Amino acid sequence: MLKIKNINTYYGQAQALKNVSMHLTEGEIVTLIGANGAGKTTLLNSLSGVVPPRSGQIFFNDVTINNLAAHQIVRMGISQVPEGRQVFKPISVEDNLELGAYLHHKMLGGSDEVKKNKEMVYDLFPILKERRKQFAGTLSGGEQQMLAIGRAFMAKPKLMLLDEPSMGLAPMITQEIFRVIENLSKRKKTTILLVEQNARAALKMANRGYVLDNGHMILEGTAAELLDNKEVQRAYLGKDKKEIWER
Amino acid sequence: MNIWDKTHECMSRDELEQLQLERLQATVNRVYKNVTHYRKIFNDKGIIAENIRSLSDLAKIPFTVKDDLRINYPYGMFAVPLREVVRIHSSSGTTSKPIVMGYTKNDIKIWSNLVARFMTSAGVTHDDVVQITFRYGLFTGAFGVHYGAEAIGASVIPMGTGNTDKQIMIMQDYKTTALVSTSSYAIALAERIEQLCIDPKSLSLKLGLFGGEPWSEKMRAEIENRLFLSATDNYGVSEVIGPGVAGECSCKKGMHIYEDAFIPEIIDPETGAVLPAGSEGELVLTTLTREAFPMIRYRTGDITSLDYSPCECGRTLVRMKKIMRRSDDMLIVRGVNIFPSQIEDALFSVAQGKTPYQIIVERKGAMDSMEIVVEITDKIFSLELQKQRSFLEAIKKRIASVTGINVDVRLVESKSILRQNGKISRILDKRDI
Numbered sequence: 001m002l003k004i005k006n007i008n009t010y011y012g013q014a015q016a017l018k019n020v021s022m023h024l025t026e027g028e029i030v031t032l033i034g035a036n037g038a039g040k041t042t043l044l045n046s047l048s049g050v051v052p053p054r055s056g057q058i059f060f061n062d063v064t065i066n067n068l069a070a071h072q073i074v075r076m077g078i079s080q081v082p083e084g085r086q087v088f089k090p091i092s093v094e095d096n097l098e099l100g101a102y103l104h105h106k107m108l109g110g111s112d113e114v115k116k117n118k119e120m121v122y123d124l125f126p127i128l129k130e131r132r133k134q135f136a137g138t139l140s141g142g143e144q145q146m147l148a149i150g151r152a153f154m155a156k157p158k159l160m161l162l163d164e165p166s167m168g169l170a171p172m173i174t175q176e177i178f179r180v181i182e183n184l185s186k187r188k189k190t191t192i193l194l195v196e197q198n199a200r201a202a203l204k205m206a207n208r209g210y211v212l213d214n215g216h217m218i219l220e221g222t223a224a225e226l227l228d229n230k231e232v233q234r235a236y237l238g239k240d241k242k243e244i245w246e247r
Numbered sequence: 248m249n250i251w252d253k254t255h256e257c258m259s260r261d262e263l264e265q266l267q268l269e270r271l272q273a274t275v276n277r278v279y280k281n282v283t284h285y286r287k288i289f290n291d292k293g294i295i296a297e298n299i300r301s302l303s304d305l306a307k308i309p310f311t312v313k314d315d316l317r318i319n320y321p322y323g324m325f326a327v328p329l330r331e332v333v334r335i336h337s338s339s340g341t342t343s344k345p346i347v348m349g350y351t352k353n354d355i356k357i358w359s360n361l362v363a364r365f366m367t368s369a370g371v372t373h374d375d376v377v378q379i380t381f382r383y384g385l386f387t388g389a390f391g392v393h394y395g396a397e398a399i400g401a402s403v404i405p406m407g408t409g410n411t412d413k414q415i416m417i418m419q420d421y422k423t424t425a426l427v428s429t430s431s432y433a434i435a436l437a438e439r440i441e442q443l444c445i446d447p448k449s450l451s452l453k454l455g456l457f458g459g460e461p462w463s464e465k466m467r468a469e470i471e472n473r474l475f476l477s478a479t480d481n482y483g484v485s486e487v488i489g490p491g492v493a494g495e496c497s498c499k500k501g502m503h504i505y506e507d508a509f510i511p512e513i514i515d516p517e518t519g520a521v522l523p524a525g526s527e528g529e530l531v532l533t534t535l536t537r538e539a540f541p542m543i544r545y546r547t548g549d550i551t552s553l554d555y556s557p558c559e560c561g562r563t564l565v566r567m568k569k570i571m572r573r574s575d576d577m578l579i580v581r582g583v584n585i586f587p588s589q590i591e592d593a594l595f596s597v598a599q600g601k602t603p604y605q606i607i608v609e610r611k612g613a614m615d616s617m618e619i620v621v622e623i624t625d626k627i628f629s630l631e632l633q634k635q636r637s638f639l640e641a642i643k644k645r646i647a648s649v650t651g652i653n654v655d656v657r658l659v660e661s662k663s664i665l666r667q668n669g670k671i672s673r674i675l676d677k678r679d680i
Contacts, residue, residue, distance in 0.1 A: 003265055006300045019297040021269045023262075210269075216276040216296065220269050221353075221536070228353050229538065230331040 001026040001191055002047075002159060007056030007066070009039075009046045016042040017053065018215040024159065029185050029192045031202040031223070033236050034212035040195040041083055043212070044161045047193070048080040049073040060159070079157035083164045083195075085148040089137030093128055096136050096147055097121055100154030114154070120188075121150040124180060142173035149180060159191045160184065166198050174198065178205055199236045203227050211236070251367035251399075252360065255507040256562045263563065266507055267302055270535035275299050275308075278541050281326040284319055285543065305510065305533060306521050310544045313341055316486065321347040327539050337385045338485035339577075339584045343592050343649045345385070346486060349539035355394065357536050358488055361505050362395025365494020368503070368560070369479040370454050371425050373400030378423040380432060381459065381582070382408045386651075387489025388459055388582070392427050395491065401425070408432075411439050422451040429582035430462035430470065430478075434613035437473035452476045458483060458490055459582035461571050463680050467499075480569055484547050485584075486540075487532050493567055498559050501566030508536045511565065512544070513553055516574035527552040529574040530567065548575045576674060578608060580615045585650045587673050590619065593645040597638070598627070605664050605671055610678040618655040619646070622664055 002024040009017040016039045024030050032040045045051040047058060049070035058066040060076055068076070079100075088096050101114045122129035125146040131139060136147055145165055152160060162181065166174040182205055184190045196202035203209055203223045211219035211232060219226065226232050250256050258266070275296045278285040288309055289296070298304060316324055317340050325332065332349040340346045350358065371377065377396040381389035383405060396403045404421060406414055414436065417423065426433065433455055440447055455470060455478040462480070470478045482502050483490035492509055493502035504511050512521055513528040522528045530547045534540075549570045558566060578585045587606055594604055603622040608615060619642065621627075627635060639656045646654050664671050 005265070005268070008297075019272060019300060021265070021272055023265050023269065211273075213276070213280070217269065217273050218276045218280065219273050220266075225353050225356075228356070230327060230351065231538075 001061060003059040005057045007046055007053040009042050009051055009053040016215055017046065020217050022210050024191055024193060026191055027189060028208060029194060029206045031194045031196060031206040031209045032212060033199045033209055038212040039215045040212055041163055044080060044163050044195060048078060048161055074155055077158035079152035079155045080161040081148050081152045081163060081165065085144045087136040087144050087147050090135060092133055093136055093147055094132040096151050097154050100151035117154050117156060121153055124183060125150055142169050145177055157190060162192060162194045164195055164197055166196060249367050251364040256364060256564060258563055263506060264302060267510055267535060272299055274535055274541050278326060278543060282324060284315060284324060308543055310531060310546050311542055312546050316346045317341060317344065320344050325349050325539055326541050327351060332539050336387045339586060341586045341588045343589060348486060351538040354538050358391055358491055359394035359398040361491030361508060362391050363398040364505060365481045366395050366399055366456065368494055368496040369456050370477060370497060371399055371401055375401040375424045376422055377401045377425045377427060378404045378406055378418060380406050380408060380414060380428040387485045391489040391491055411436060415440055418450055424451050425454040425456060426452055427456045429459045430457040430466050431613050431615060433457060433470045438613055447474050456481060460579045461680055484532060487534050487542050487545055496560040496562060501554055501568055503562050503564040503566055506564050509534055511553060524553060524555055548573050548577055550574055580608060580617050580652060583652050589649050590646055593649050594642055597641045597645050603664060603671055605675055606673060607675045608678060618657060620657050620659050620664060622661050623658050
């Protein structure tokens, strides 16, 4: 479904992604692991067109998208849930959701579809329905995260990019968010690319994973393989510290 | 027709090449980060990992040869700390020191599944009783097949080598359905079964999985006719994993290389140039999934060719021809890899100097035998008979300890080994496979 070949992304002079290649097959949950600053968010931003790569190719269902603008990419069926949720705090939950359907609404020209999607989101997150008239800013962190995911879902994406959805959330809430992500994958057949601090939990849910290190991809494997990989355990799952044998 | 890992064995070329590229880039980045040998080579040659942008860019990286592994003996080529290695195997080196390979827990799991692929394609299922007649120990063969058979869920009989009569008794009584051995040992078994007046049809054998040494279609026909089983070939290289690199499917028209785990290239052994698809040359392998012991462009020394045409079995993986010869002077005797230089080292160190000699390899009946013919020198001649005998014994022992096989050593008259242009050819291989 998604195929990335040799992308290089820069912030000014600083190169954040070095020749990165990866792919996602339809229906998969793939997680991206790496230390802070490894380039995980940059990779999501490169995909969504927020920070377009300077070179390389991105194919979405065999169509080149690396030179498209962010809004065109959303229209193709890729939605990003940004790090730190970034919901629109001074407006209501309902309005936030409708904003998520803005492009979709324009494309289909009908509000029936929007209504249907909104009901679907309320079905996924009953709490949002309860709070639909509240200002988004009054929601708890977990609820804001649900809103951010729900808002992205309003565009009916085929592929969803999730950036640190559990950041700053209590373990109980994190579990719930993860359950929702699994639901999006299983029930709604959404393909998911997940960046997560909580690498262990992400790997437990994912089919496959990639490990980014300093802008380089250093590992690809099934989630089970990565969970068993000592290098991953050492660096990202908080097990042991690196020790080299004595020669 | 059963396929163990349909996702990876039946991928479209396009999907496969994307996966290979991702894994290649990851492997290159990882060896640069973790293996001193590769970091040094990349730095010396000015190779930047980022420059590997397509599969053909692989040709920019120098080969890894056996000598590199010897120089980095024992653990220098490991990409993980030793404490993460759960298994150590070794294979023959070019000197008295072997090559050391490491496996992580994941490597063993991946290895098991690769072996399960060729065993499944040979016809093995969880209903089979698999008798393994490879030597358990430092060699990769027995353990690799053992794990693969267990992954499938077959019942494994870990026989090990030798004791042919007991092998046959167990084959009869335990109702072995799949035999794993070298092809020459299969013929030796067939011979002994006939001698013992056992009707081979009364055995439960239906499959034979043969690897570890070259064997011909003629031998396949002979084994199939004498043991009443379906014989398939499989291919492995200890330095890249062991068995599980490639294996025949029931079409028996070449061995499918597991390309999601290894990138094969065919090179001209003289110039090192990559040859176009279909040409015959030396097989070079790059590992894509190894954790502890990744190899970039390892020269296997095996001569073969690759066939990318689709196979009837449904696998999309490339097929390699049976290996019939080597690009170097390595000998395969009873499935054991032996370098003449190992023998020379052993001989000269016992003789305390250079002595004219010749290695003669023959196939007597089904089994290979190796004889070292040593010309008598004045120094040896002056020894008492007793000492001459112990000298020969010492050579035998030394060679056995280095190569792992027993050889005959014989003294002959000075200047009696045939010379061409004043030179003795070191090896006389009389086998006709």
